[in-house]
Amino acid sequence: MKFIVSSSALLKQLSSINGVITTNPVVPILENFLFEINEGKLVVTASDLQTSMITELEVESKENGNIAVPARILLDTLKNLPEQPVTFSIDEDSYSVEISSDNGRYKLAGENATDFPKVPNVSDDFAVDMSTDVLSSAINNTIFATSNDELRPAMTGVYMNLSDSNTTFVSTDGHRLIRYRRVDIASENGSTIIIPRKALNLLKSTLPAENTNVTVEFNMSNAFFKFNNIKMICRLIDERFPDYENVIPAENPNKMIIDRNEFLSSLKRIAIYANKTTHQVRLKIAGSELQISAEDLDFANEANERLSCEHDGSDIEIGFNARFLIEMLNNLHSDRVSFHLSEPNKAGLIIPEEQDENEDILMLVMPVMLNNYV
């Protein structure tokens, strides 16, 4: 079997799906790309069993055939070749691959394509269309709050709830919770799934910059994302997502409205002086003044800033992990945010003051338990 392909075109497609391949996979053949040629079309698959990505491109070829090619070596070769047509010749008995270019010839050992695990098909599925802009903003707004705790698998992914009026994306690690709702995506058939973080991270890096349509299809066990000439299939997390609606406080009477950028940059400065492990900062809201302070006793470091804010409610002193607040504020775009609090040991809500008409963002953060008897 033989085919000719542009080195840069192939490199571009391979790079976009290469993220799936892990360095030490369970099955060694997963260190390869699966090449399948069918009537002038090359279909490349990369997989880690949980997530698979497939891309296709036109090649010059007379025969059909399959081969698994070591990903690392192939990518490194292509990266270092100047743009030119390269010829792949494959010996179907020994699975050896020979790449010829103007610069020379490279030989590497491939593997039998039939050993490559089959990628599941999604059948009996729901389908929904959304733009890449919508999908990427949903991912960006939620993925940072997912948990790393393997003992609670449900929280290591992003929960997606499709209803007939809107779609809700939720992520939480127990210390904060993000609810990102869109009214411009809806589906007649209500359905809920949990998409693993790795798949979303891959999507985030491969979604094209220009706005195109993404088709999302899913059933109980797999989800299928299709855009341009790339397809991604991922196994869903089959767990019950925690009852998030019940933990979001309905009414937090203490409201503070503040300039997001001022608040964010102040937190970033104060956090430098906080403990390096707990990143603990104290917020003290009195009248229309917000005081942010932190100290690190181990190094005798301390910092203190005062900001003006609009405040409606009683005075309060509350402790937070500054990293959580910084990540949340960083992911918002609104000029001003509203911070809703009730008590020093109850959840705080951050809500952007100005929102896109299709968006509804709510960020919840749990405080730390300050001892207030001293």
Place this chain on the structure above:
Amino acid sequence: MSARAILHLDLDTFFVSCERLIDSRLEGKPILLGGVSDRGVVAACSYEARAFGVHSAMPMKLARQLCPEAIVIKGNAGTYTAKSQEVTEIIKESVPLYEKTSIDEFYVDLTGMDRFFNSFRMAGELRQRIIKETGLPISFGLSENKTVSKVATGEAKPNNAMRIDYGEEKPFLGPLSVRKIPMIGEKTYHSLCGLGIRRIHTIQEMPVELMEKVFGKNGIAMWKKANGIDPSPVIPYSERKSISTERTFDKDTTDVVKLKGMLVAMAENLAFQLRRGEKVTACVTVKIRYSDFNTYTLQARIPYSAADHVLIPKVEELFDKLYNRRLLVRLIGVRFSHLVSGSHQINLFDDTTEMIRLYQAMDRIRDKFGDRSVLRASGMQARTISRFNPFTGEPPPLLPNRRA
């Protein structure tokens, strides 16, 4: 580098001296201080009792046989801590840099003070001031480093002072017993005796390689100390890396309910200490010593926390895994390590508002009315565990009823 001037101060028979301040009838009499039960050990004894061959850490039963006319006192850690604090205050006021290594021992760095004062005279004045203001006898040693100063204090006692000039360290240490070197305990002393080494002089003359061959790394350290080499600095205050409690039972037991109750009480109190000190822990360790003295520990990493409902179940879980020998247990203990400053991060799903409020209310009560004012019923039996605040920079008070 010019010679340093390191002062070592040690309060003579500190616990006994404290008791004598309270009751002057104890003056000049043999006194034993420590656990009164059969298992108790002597935490301190007066010089009069030492004349009978009693020494600290000796089983109380044996000490009473050696010196039947001695007065036995249970002791009170609170009094000693308060008295020790008085001495600390005086030292803190008088010198630039000090380190408190235990309830009755201090190191002071007087390097460079000779330019303005005579270090020895200054130390002497400090000693007189402590004796005058607190009424406690104190001894000191002054030399170039910590080890030599400590040995000198030991030689100066009781109630006296000694100076070892720079360059005189080796001749001073030479004729002394190897037992006087701070790191040499009973075990090492016996192995040294077995090698025919009784005087420090012998170690001084040995090549360091030989000491290393016999005792490994410790051998090198011993050899250096024997030669009066000790560059360790005086460290004013060190942040605690871990907190722990342990308890030896009066009678070995297999009563799992009692053991668990004790562990719960320990974990509960330590968790309170964490919260009071605004610390969180990431590592929990449980320790068991069986009646055959075999000691086992088991530890687990956890996400940073200071909450009872995270720590207590973890301690119980570790105990269940660790306690599998159906043997009599002599000692159990709990340790929280990997401490960092911070407070418990409240969890959205695992922690309830009621629970957090409960902790805050209990902590406030304990802070106001004492550690034992409110506690879990399961831990009520454990009356004798140490409950001191570990984050004040003070060394732990050595309870007289605990093994030294």
